[in-house]
Amino acid sequence: MKIEQATIFGFGKWHDRTFDFKTNIELIYGLNEAGKSTLSSFITGVLFGFATKKQPYQQYLPKAGHSYGGTITIATSNKRRFVIKRVGGKAGGIVTVTDEDGKVYGEQFLTQLLAPITPQLFQAVFHFDERSLNQIFHLSKADLNQHLLAVGAVGSDKWLQQADTYQREAGKLYRQKGRIWPLNVALKQLAELQKKVNQARGAFPKYMQLAQEKQEKEQQLAKLTRNATQLSQKKGRIERLVKSWPDYQTYLQLKQVGANQSIKLTDQDLARYSEYKHQLALTTADLQQVSQKIAEQTKSQALTPAFQFYIANNEIFGHLLSQKDQIEQLLASQELLVNNQQATQLEQQELESELGIQTIVEPLSKPDLAVAQRNFTEQTTLRQQLIEQEQLRQQMIENNTQLEQKVSELEQETPESNHWPAALGISLVVTVIGLLLPGGLKLVSLVGLAISCWFIYQQQIQRNTENKINTEWQQALAQLDTQKEQLQVLTTKLTQLRQRQAGLQQIWDNLKARYHYQALTTNLILNRQHDLGRLQQLQLTMHKITEQLTQQQQQIIAWLEKFSFAQEWLPINKQEPEKAVKQIITFYQEMQHKASELGNKDQQYTYYQEQAARLHQQSKDWQKKQSDFLTQHHLVSDHELQKSVKHQQLQREQQQQFNYLANQLGDLVTEFKGYSTQAQVQTALVSVSDQEKRLRQQLMVLQQQLVKLQATMQQLVSDGTYQDLLQQVAQQEAQISDLTQQWLAKRLASDWITATLTAASTQRFPQLLKLATRYFAILTNNRYDKISVAPDLITVRESKQATIFAVGELSQGTAEQLYVAFKLAFAQEISDVAKMPFIIDDGFINFDLPRRQAILKLLRQISQHNQVIYFTANEADLNSFAPEEIIQLKREG
């Protein structure tokens, strides 16, 4: 491309001015402020856009109201000519491109026209100024490559742009560490879905667990249901027990009654008994009839009730009175016995009073009598001796004490002699009275006589004894004086005598005790033994008589007793047997008399009598049978029998009821045995009901649990969530796959472009380096012969010493020269693709003269293919250019 003309409407200091660039290399000379930089800026501004308001000093807005902008006429490599017009406007100004035919294009066309040169690339490669040359210090291989890529092939800039676009678009789909980009988001969603899937996957083990649980619960349910059925049956039974409890009680009572059942009368028995009764009734009726007949027969005779009674008991009377003589004899005998008894009693009384004893004692036996008599004799003798001796001693004592004068006839024991005549009188009276007494009682007089004789005899004995004591006292008195000394002897003898007397007395007392004779006098004992014997005999006789009397009396009374049946008609006093007997006999005789009077009066009557007797017998027979029957059945009376029958009937009914209940209760009976009270059964029922209720509750809970389990299982089975989730995952994966595909496509497109461009530009870099080395050598007059480009470092080799220098080590000028070398080389290298004019705005001020000349020389070479527009204020440069190559700018004002 060649810039042929620039027409400025208004730009900085310039306005309405046209510059023609006829040659390929043009030197534009001017002093400072001549407008060199303004023109340079105008050219680049028209081509690539004016500066914006952000860079106001680069804008070069015209001061004097001229319109902003201008045109540049260019010629392309294929010899087409375009006029580029740029005027003021937004974003770099409004640009139009007009071709030779007058056809106008827009900015885009301009870009294509300039492609692949971009403003940046233009600045980097084709524009030189003092400032930009400093960039060498920042140049890297990547920059070079980038620049090369950008211009490496025709249209590569566009490709690069596109690659960049794809890269950006790809970045908007997915970034490795991004979060908000669609693919990143989709991946995150996938992870969340997967998490849900994993959760949902738990359904299977859960189902199996539930299935297990369900099985267990079902077993439990079956068991509980069985229990419930059993319990319900049990409850039913207990309910029946409760309901039947009264029945059971009745049952028990009846059972008890049944056990006590004793009398058993069969129907036959009862029939028989009833027959007896019937017969008896018949007989009684007959008897009544007959009795009536008899009564009719005897009506005329006006029979007394007593006689009627007699007639009825005729036989009994006959039988009893057959013993009449016997009884009369007994009565007579009794009279005798009573007399006898009286006589005996009298004798006994007499004797007892004679002997003066109240109770009858036994007489002594013969040996004992002998002992008694001997004892008595000896005692008598001893007593005599004692008395004598005592008297003697008394005498002696008196004699001794009262000087023997007082002698008197000591007390003479006189018996009560005056009693004797009275006693004798009494006994005599008794004798006389006894003679007056009848029969056996005349014995009394005998006793009286005997007693009288005894009294007389006793009086005689007494008189003899008194005489004898007087004599002895007189003898003793005479002897008193003399036998004073003998007193002692006498006393001793007296003591001996007394001892012996005591011994005898002892024997005597013993004997008396043995025979209970304590109350009897010695005399009586010794002399009246015969009487004692008689008394005993009398007593015996009395006993016999009394016994006989009693016996007979009993016989009589027994006989009388037998008449008690006739008490009404024959009232007798058994206490007076004789009178009673007489009464009976009299009654019987009277009745017999009456009967005989009546008797045989009528044949008919006799017949009836017989009939009556017969019927009476019959009646008695039936009565007997009846009573036998009752006895046989342990019954006392007909009433009792009726009671028993009734009872039996009741029992039968009860038995029936019992059987009915037993049947009704059935096997409940055994169950009732477990309970003693109704309350217990009711308690049991409550307990069972409670159990059942609890069980039902359990069952219900279990069933509910089962239903729930089943529902849960069904839910698990029918729950499509898992499937849905899997499908969602698949969907998400599809989405991700799609996004990945899109992303990969963009990335690959981008990469492919870059790779292709790289491939296309790989040959350019060595070429570039070669050219740059050559140019650098030219510019430095062969001081440096090699350039090495490492990724981060560019080095040069000093040719003589082969010293390597980094860019930073070079002088400012040399570094700038290196950069210029690169730029020129680059432009040269891409000249097949794009040939842009170099715009050099006073770029070489740091160059020394030789190098300055070298660069100008080089530029002249370059200008053969690339237009060079060189702005300078260095007057010396003018020498290097032909006049037609020079445009001189004059400073205005």
Add this chain to the structure above:
Amino acid sequence: MIVHNMKFIHAADLHLDSPFQGLKTASDQLWQVIHDSPFVAFKRLVDDAIRLQVDFICLVGDLYDQATQSIQVQAFLVKQFKRLQTEKIPVYLSYGNHDFLAADSVKLDFPTNVHVFPGEGATFNLITAAGEKVALSGFSYTNRWITKDMTSLFPIKGQVDYQIGLLHGSESSVASEHDVYAPFSISELLSKNYDYWALGHIHKRQILNQDPPIVYSGNIQGRHKKESGEKGYYLVTTTTDQQLSLEFHPVEVIEWRQIVVSVKQVVRLNTIINLIEEQVAKLPQAHHLLLSIQLSDSNQLSPALLKRIQAGELLKYLQQQAPTQPYLRYIYELKLVNNVIPNFQSLDAQYWQKAAKQIFSEKNLQELAGPLLQYSFLDTLIKQADFQSELKNDVLTLLDEINQNGVATDED
């Protein structure tokens, strides 16, 4: 003479719990259909078995995916098997690489009419309704992979009228990625003298040998775009001369299909829509369809049109159309087919080709994808040749855009 008419169903690869892959969006109605589809397909099979009163059913593996452990699937199978049990139709089941019999497998108990082949192999015998003696031999996977040739487990045909082998695996001659699935050779199978080989594992229906038949029944419901075409089971019956006749019965609910619509010389979007609708209308009305539409000659479309299509405008429009009745026709993707390498102007084509080799290499793809490869489905995707060529197509379409833009500018 006995009239032999043994009748049985051969099916495999039910994959009841595998989701549909490659769908980004769909209507709720379609999702429901998709969700139900494998179940409905199998239910149809069972319905047919009952209606036809078959003697037995062979299920040759991959009924479900062991890894997903879906109780719904297990419960569903039990229910369907019980229906068959009621009809006294036995099921012979060999587990495959997806539903392998792991030691720790948790499975619901199947009813007694289901005979599962053990890992070490077994032969079950039965007598058909017509009185034929049938022996069924097979084995189940106890692991995800079986690299061993399992044909030795199958005994030589015994004293039976028919012997059938159930084998879930791949023929050893096919691509290496399948040689971990009980590889076998046809000659080995033929040497067993069986009357029928019921194969499973390969989802594409194919008959490896005509007589005796060695058959892949394919799966019963396609689950992604590669499993396109009709899916179902084989009804195998005996003809009078004891020959087996095979009859394919489709049961699938949704079919995946691809149709190509040329957009040559089309300048308006409406025209494209009409062209597509016309083609779709011509499709058979047998079941729901998931359609992938490829617009051929798309490089002839104007850049503006192309951009609208690429932005998804057309697909969105098509997807938003009211659902067709009674069968849904859902366009799940719209592809621009562009195989014309764009004009790269001055850039030497050799640079492009050279760069393409490196850029589209699997290695570069993997490097580029980087952490994305931790997602196994992406890893798998990127490794697929189909995907790679598709990707290249996409890139070319993108680059073509630049070209087109360039041209367009000139035309403006």
